[in-house]
Amino acid sequence: MEDRIDISVKESNREVLEVMDTPERSKNNQISASLAKFEDSPVFTFLNSLSPIKPVKSTHITQTINPLSFASIPSVFTSPHVSSLRESRFLRRHQLSDPSKPEFSSDDGTKLDANKANADATEQLDEQKESVEDGGMAAEPSYDDCSKFVVDFAKDYECASPNSNLRTGCGREDKDMADYGCTSSALVPLMHEHPQGGEMNIDRVNQNTEAAPCDWEHMLSDSSELLVFESPDVRVSYSKSVDPEASFYTGIKSDMQNLHLVSAVDSHVVAGNEAEVMSTQPGEGDEVNNAVTAGPSLNNSDEQVDCEQLGFYRGMRRRCLVFEMGGARRKHLEEDPVSDSSAWLCSDGNTASNDQKLVPLNRGNESSRRLMPGIGLHLNALAATPKDYKIVNLDSSSSARLLIGPSSVVNLHPSNASQGLLDNILVVASSDRDVDGMEIAVEDGCPPSANATNGEINQSSPKKKRYSSLFDFFPAAASFKINVFVYLILTCYSIRRKTEQSGEGESCKRCNCKRSKCLKLYCECFAAGVYCVEPCACIDCFNKPIHEDTVLATRKQIESRNPLAFAPKVIRGSDSPSEIRDDSSKTPASARHKRGCNCKKSGCLKKYCECYQGGVGCSINCRCEGCKNAFGRKDGMEAEAEEEEEEETDASEKSVSDKSLQKIAMENNVEQNTESVPPATPLRGGRPSAHLPFSSNKKPPRSSSSSSSSFIPRQRFGKSSFLPPPPKFETIRENEIPDFLQGGGGSPDGGVQTASPNRKRVSPPHNAGGVMSPGLRSSRKLILESIPSFPSLTPNQ
DNA sequence: GAGTTTGAAACT
């Protein structure tokens, strides 16, 4: 049975993956495939060794929180090119955002268990319920998960909580537990418990947890593995549909909400199968159960139901979560360009329907529903998170879902954010109470409705209290909590890793628009492709899920004028080795502003300058006057720039110097970029570099080459203390640049120019000749592997 | 926090 189950699960997962892949398929497929293999492969082991756990253990993830930097948020709007990748992002975010929604697991569960699970699940559920009553822990089931990780985790958990009903339920067969079937069943029970009587479960859990101390390390290691490696589900979901971060968040949130530790895991696992992360909504336990029981065709007929029923996410949070998640998934699932829009929609609540669409992956499955609810991190949330550190919800801004605490500020920068979260989490985890707080926070993030769904769990009362109460319910939680947290942390960590790898991290955006209605590029949120969130102080904002249509339409219009309007403004140097810069030694980052700046008075030393703001040096594309960009003058003097800051005076002169020089430099530099880059700009740290590798669909290369030379942000500023501002813009690697972007022209500049709406800029001021350095072109060719995150409204992409 | 400066975005 077990074997069968596993096999079926794997197959299902792969299928899902395949389905998902369609849009960008090639890459995605590869990825998915790789992921799938991953699980099986020894690599897992390796990964495990690498597992996030360590970092987690370290706990300290040094993430600094930059109050200033907001993680760039993945663009809400999917640009055509990006679509697939983007979608993934969305998903991620959604997940994150939605953490409140528990739905995650549901998906996986649905698939996995569907077959066997159903029977088992039902039985288990019954058993669990009983067991719960008995005092059994439901929680464990979560771990059951198919993934070894789960198993291990379960073991650990067991140690912690012998009770776990799940186990018992699964218990029949320990292996079974490991098996998906078990997991499913386990999940089911969890689900049931939730809906029905979270309390009872909790108590049991508590007992369990308390009873047995857990092996944190094991847990961590295991969990990490699961998250990262083993659980194909997780991976899939994350990698594909879900944004790691988002998933992470969402996962946390969902977990939190559910408090079903298990649920989180389970969800992951379950979801994993589908490759989507569907968070089971707490309230939906029934659905989940159904799904599980339902069998393979987990698809819920009612995807919407998930969203709406769950309702958790209505409102801001919901937007974010649903929005993102749904969108992301949808996209993945559906190749349809439309999906993009749907993604947007999701955020609204409206989207439920959309979500359904997305669901297709599941097609048969109910998973779809799950999808909606649970997962999504909100991009915004992410963005917000950094500041607020609210891990979870975006919308939640208000809710302050901060796991940690409102006070705590963590940068969620994509790269950092996760760690920050982890850190926070860890911290939190350290103290049970903290944990509670976290949970609370999470839930807070959740819309009331969601709570309601969870209602069971939440008793109601104030969010925080609820959570606390939850813990009350789950008194045992202590250990259990820890486990859960650990799990979450690991998950987050893993997610973060992925995200980091992907380069996605982004920060939140907030705007303060008063007249643009947040429908113009003036609006940072809109420009970033994300919906405005609570933190925004905008007036008459239309950049909300509710106005999806408007937003999309507007977006299209803008894109029609300038296809790259939503593209990341800053492009990091390509990774290609060829591109390695000569100067590499100097500047790691070869990033450059897509269009270049046009500064007249700021000397490119203030954030007025987009190049500076983006943490990149000015390039040939720039038409700035008196460039003193600390990250690199357009002259290519960047190195000097550093030296000079003080010398600034010279700068102007040098700037003059030459385009020719610049060209040369550029050529040399062209290659600089490379991944190393990341560190490149000091800024980065804080921010998001968004680099998701999305395959670009389109276009032309921006002139990457224009490149500036390197800019070494590093401290070059004479004023060591003074660090360059974190990049405000989303950055993309050249490789990532969408084809359409690249498409164009040969000369890097040209590409860029073409891209740039502004003709002025477009015109390559400096070396106009598309000539750029030949070298650049050749070397670089910007093959934009992935597109930046801009969402394209256009269907076609 | 209000007012100013700045440069991108949008418009003509």
Add this chain to the structure above:
DNA sequence: CAGTTTCAAACTC
């Protein structure tokens, strides 16, 4: 395409 206006962020006080 150039010039102007609008806009909101960045900055200053």
